[in-house]
Structure formats: structure tokens, C-alpha cells
Amino acid sequence: MGTRYKPSMSKLETLDDVNLALRDIGLAEKELEAIDNEANKQIAEIKTDAAKKGEKLRSRIQDLSSKIAAFAEYNKAELFKDNKSVELSFGKFGFRKTTKISMKKSTLELLKKMKLLKCIRVKEEADKVAMSELTDEQLFQVDACRKITDDFFCEADTEEINKDLLQSAS
Numbered sequence: 001m002g003t004r005y006k007p008s009m010s011k012l013e014t015l016d017d018v019n020l021a022l023r024d025i026g027l028a029e030k031e032l033e034a035i036d037n038e039a040n041k042q043i044a045e046i047k048t049d050a051a052k053k054g055e056k057l058r059s060r061i062q063d064l065s066s067k068i069a070a071f072a073e074y075n076k077a078e079l080f081k082d083n084k085s086v087e088l089s090f091g092k093f094g095f096r097k098t099t100k101i102s103m104k105k106s107t108l109e110l111l112k113k114m115k116l117l118k119c120i121r122v123k124e125e126a127d128k129v130a131m132s133e134l135t136d137e138q139l140f141q142v143d144a145c146r147k148i149t150d151d152f153f154c155e156a157d158t159e160e161i162n163k164d165l166l167q168s169a170s
Contacts, residue, residue: 026156
């Protein structure tokens with residue numbers, strides 16, 4: 001292997017310069033991955049620590065909420081004959097009428113079979129893959145157009161960079 005030199009990064013003049021720049025990109029990406037992995041590890045540890053620290057408080061809130069709910073249920077006829085909630089100096093409690101729809105896996109198919117289409121939500125959006133099959137005139141008719149660009153890309157070969165790092169280390 002020939003002698004390596006660091007190209008002047010202000011301007012690349014040869015394919016070797018470009019190759020070394022790609023190597024630098026690969027090394028930088030590798031370092032960024034390590035930084036991100038470490039950050040994610042620390043974030044996970046912080047979340048776990050926060051969950052542990054807040055465990056007693058969450059349990060206390062749940063316990064007190066259950067006791068208030070039991071009190072409200074036991075005294076429902078007396079407390080809620082005129083209103084659905086009771087307001088106190090430190091907050092309020094009461095009952096809200098809620099409606100929940102419980103479904104099984106078969107519900108969607110049964111709605112289709114019964115032609116209850118108004119009960120099925122469908123997200124409408126233009127399908128660009130299908131639109132790519134249209135002619136330019138058809139695209140124009142639907143206020144769209146085909147744009148062809150020559151987008152630049154560069155990709156570091158991490159496998160080769162790792163081999164090079166191993167060779168350099170020995």
C-alpha cells in the first residue's frame with residue numbers, strides 16, 4: 001500500500017483526494033454513531049432512573065385517586081344529585097359520561113360486508129409511485145409535473161475503512 005497523505009480539504013484535486021475525503025466521511029460517521037449510541041444509552045438510564053424515583057409518587061397518586069373514587073361512588077346519590085362534579089379548594093372530582101367503542105379484529109371486515117363505509121376511515125393521498133406511470137400531459141392535467149434531477153451522492157465504504165483501520169493499527 002502506498003504512502004497516505006492528508007489532502008488539503010480546501011480543495012480536492014485528485015481521485016485519491018476524493019477517496020481520502022470519503023474515508024474521512026466514513027470515520028466521522030462512525031464517530032457520530034458512537035456519540036449517538038452513548039447519548040441514547042444515557043437517555044435510557046436517565047428515564048429508568050426517573051421512573052424509579054417517581055415510582056412512589058405515582059403509586060401514591062394512584063392510591064389517593066382510588067380512595068377518592070371509592071368515596072365518590074359510596075356517596076354518589078348525595079354528592080351528585082344536582083351536579084356531575086364537586087369543586088373543592090384544592091381541586092374537583094366527579095363523573096363524566098364517556099362512550100367507548102370496543103372492537104374485535106373482525107369488526108373492520110364486518111363493517112365492509114355490511115357496507116357501513118361511513119364507519120371506515122380511509123386516508124386519501126396522492127400515490128406518487130402510481131403517478132410516475134402517467135404521461136407528462138396527464139401530470140399537467142392534475143397540476144403535477146415530473147422533475148428529473150441529477151442529485152449528487154457520496155457514500156463511505158465502512159467495510160473498507162474498517163479494514164484500513166485494522167491495517168493501520170498493525
